[in-house]
Amino acid sequence: MSQLLPTEPPAAEAPVGASPAAGRTHRYVPWRSSAENQPIGTLFALPYLAFVAVVFAFPLGFAVWISLHDYFFAAPGASVDRPWVGLDNYKTALQDPAVRSAFGHVLVFLVINVPLTVVLSLVLAASLNAAIPFRTAFRTSFYLPYVTASIAIVGVWLFLFSEDGIVNKVLGPLAPDPSWLTNSHLAMPSIALFVTWKQLGFFILLYLAALQNVPKDLYEAAAVDGASKLRMFRSITIPSVRPATTLVVVLSTITGGNLFTEPYLLTGGGGPNGSSTSPVLLMYQRGIEQSKPDVAAAIGVLLVLLVMLIAGVQRLVLERK
Secondary structure, eight states: OOOOOOOOOOOOOOOTTOOTTTTOOOOOOTTSOHHHHOHHHHHHHHHHHHHHIIIIIHHHHHHHHHHTBOOOOOOTTOOOOOOBOTTHHHHHHHTOHHHHHHHHHHHHHHHHHHHHHHHHHHHHHHHHHSOOTTHHHHHHHHHHHHHSOHHHHHHHHHHHHSTTSHHHHHHGGGSOSSOGGGOTTTHHHHHHHHHHHHHHHHHHHHHHHHHTTSOHHHHHHHHHTTOOHHHHIIIIIHHHTHHHHHHHHHHHHHHHHTOOHHHHHHSTTTOSTTTTOOHHHHHHIIIIISOOHHHHHHHHHHHHHHHHHHHHHHHHHHTOO
8 A cells, every 4th residue: 555645736727828927916115216116107296306406405405515615705707715614604603692583583483373373274274164155255365365465465464553553543552562563572473473364375275175084974973972063173173184284384384484574574674673583584684785695504504404303393293193
């Protein structure tokens, strides 16, 4: 009697006419370049990548180079020596009281502007997302200041908040003295309120887009359980739009870091006594008006690092589960 030995099952035969690679599966390789995985998408992204490289990456790199050299403006085509000075321009910037004050002013601006922007835009977006009369007209009215030229909006704001403006006339004896934009303690908060009002329409649109993805069933189930409107807003709306909140916070922080037009126009270039000077406005004053582009570049690099740090901390806090 022969001994039975275990044998391996026969391999399945490929169908007649099938290619040798018919049984293979193609897996997505994470480390494969995006150009190989999505060539068409990469092709469409190339114009924007070129735009970012020309408009953002190159100027930022050139600003870093300027900040590390003794740089000054010269006639076109002139060959001048711009020696390496290392961190001297950064030391000069940090030792300047005006620079430290400007960074303090922008922090005051962010403390006021960012929370107000998030709260007001979310509340208004939730209200405009409901079935209310004249909803389209309200959405358009909130967005109009964002697309209107800043010089026109500044003119209206000056008309309202000047010393003999409408706001002070309404407040009467309660009006501040000096007035809003000429008061060293109220100038930057007034600018923060102005920017919040002007940019609000854009952030409302971001929240409206996020609210379209919140399932209506959640609100219906909460209503059946007897939840109030406030409870549904806290327990459903706010958690559901968390990614949009992160985007709003980061974008409003970047906008605050780039603050220039508003203090330049509203307070006549950072007044009174420099109490509303922003770092970008100070960069203009140092680099263009005082012909110190190397120090101005150092201020700009410090501002970029500060905004990146604040935005990074904000993302860590907001995206934490």
